[in-house]
Amino acid sequence: MVELLRFRTDEPSESPAVTVDCFGEQTNAGAVRIEPGDDARELLPHLAHITRVEVNFPVFGDGRGYSAARILREAGYEGEIRAVGDVAVDQLAALRRCGFDAFQPDVPMNDADADAALARWDNVYQKTTDGRAPIWALRHGNANA
């Protein structure tokens, strides 16, 4: 069973995360936690100081965190984005595509199921910041799109 699934080579920072609304006053904090109602764009001026963003999924049906992660990656954030809370294997592939590179679910995931979920999709239809060439790019001979 996996308690922290991570796709980064740097050492995990385990400094405590502060909330988005506290973050502005505590710019020495290295980690911040985004709740579903928070605006990820409030963090954009501070991205250089942040080593870890936790995005909380209190219930898996609340998909605001997917947009939050993409917004951070689209702004060039390269630190860790960790999905925490109600996260399960069947969300892994989509979360990876949105820029999450660490997962710390409330209920640990089965390793084999997680591996299978992440290896399942050879191709993708959409362009995101994950570096994968979408099918339309492959069709038109532009694998770097």
Next chain:
Amino acid sequence: MYKYDNYDQQMVDTRVEEFRDQTRRRLSGELPEDKFRPLRLMNGLYLQLHAYMLRVAVPYGTLSGAQMKVLGDIADKYDRGYGHFTTRQNIQYNWIKLEEAPDILADLAKVEMHAIQTSGNCIRNISSDHFAGAAADELIDPRPYAELLRQWSSFHPEFCALPRKFKIAVIASDTDRAAMRLHDIGIQIVKNDAGEIGAAFYVGGGMGRTPMVAPCINEFVPLDWLITYSEACLRVYNRYGRRDNKYKARIKILVHELGKDEYTRQVEEEFAHLKSQGIEPPLAELERIKPYFADPAFKAGLSDGIDRSDPDFALWVDRNTIAHKAPGYVSAVISLKPVGGIPGDASADQIRLMGKLATDYSFDECRVTHTQNIVLPHVEKARLKELFDVLDANGLSTPNLDTIEDIIACPGLDYCSLANARSIPVAQKISERFASTGKTETLGELKLKISGCINACGHHHAGHIGILGVDRKGVENYQLLLGGSEAEDTSLGKITGPGFDEDGIVDAVERATDVYLAKREEGERFLDTYRRIGMDPFKEAIYG
């Protein structure tokens, strides 16, 4: 029509394996029902009153003969010999076993079909004009744009847990046959003054318990930004759509609460940002898709004459065929509304037969309409009688398109776990009443739509006459609405007053039609008369 390449096929095959794995984990107990539910819903599998229901996607309503045959075979092999065509141009089966669902998906994948995102809080199957590519009045075939959107919306990683379901329709003519402005996003492909093709975006329409007609938020999005603009509309919704109350979670509420101008401002801001992200497929992708929707090889020099000597045939021609853009052809509509029947239902044999007729008479193509009928889009007029005779011998020649018998009805309390009242028996009684009195033909175009609860799957808000079933102290009660339209003159019906029991609603509908017959002026449809004289004369007649 569109053909999968290896990529499309691989995506669908992968989805079959993924769902097989999820089903295995559910059946083994590894996945509890509350975790499995959103996964099966993303694949069109509902748990209804009596069994699982599987909804199969029919992208923009277009099917080949071979695909129809498989839909018929599935009805026999996995269901009870029937399929039900839906108001979003899909087909659903009502008696499915969970353990067989992965096999059904595998059967579908063999003919380039699937059930991806036919339910759940995600972007649903894209619907379109059922006369696309055939209609005399269209600017351009809307389906290549719908296909581009289909691929973009399939497994979209950011939009797999939206506040609520999300429905998109694409049309390309001023006549709206797809209820475009009653969708979360309605897109009309248009031409601007410079002669360029682009997309007008209508956002925030919908029926349900709070019906809204979508406002236009952008009159012209250039085609090379179609996907990016759609993504901006969705991202604003995903971030700010309400999640505190599922009945206020559709995008129509967000657009209404923010106001059209503020929602549009936020979309434009997101659009400006996303333009730099390179997420738009190149126009070459659209050009790759377009030839799949090129005109079939219409014969030249065909006669427009039709031998009308058989009166039954002549009536069917008048009622159920539509002008075609190519001389010598028509679009023929097969009514799935036999008098006293279940709207939208077809037997496995009928489904297979319609597939064969599509192959033999319509360049291997048929369409599902949102009004729950089947279209053979390209039929030679010279072969219409032959076609009619086959339909007639198989119970498929009911001449009632767009009449009071051509009822849209949701499955209602006979099947649906959300319903408060039955819809099907009311539809059956109404079609029987009007067929037996012979008034159907006299009344002309009259769109009647029935929903068994306020979720409005039967589009009652948009019926010239609408019926809403409610639960009143444990008894089924039916409210009557007048004046709705889902066409280009979109409007929402108004409730006449207190509701009725099952027989009472049939009488009330008849009294409303009597008012129309007494008051109509030359050339007026029921809806036109209602709009001219207003509700009062109808109320008087209905409640005395």
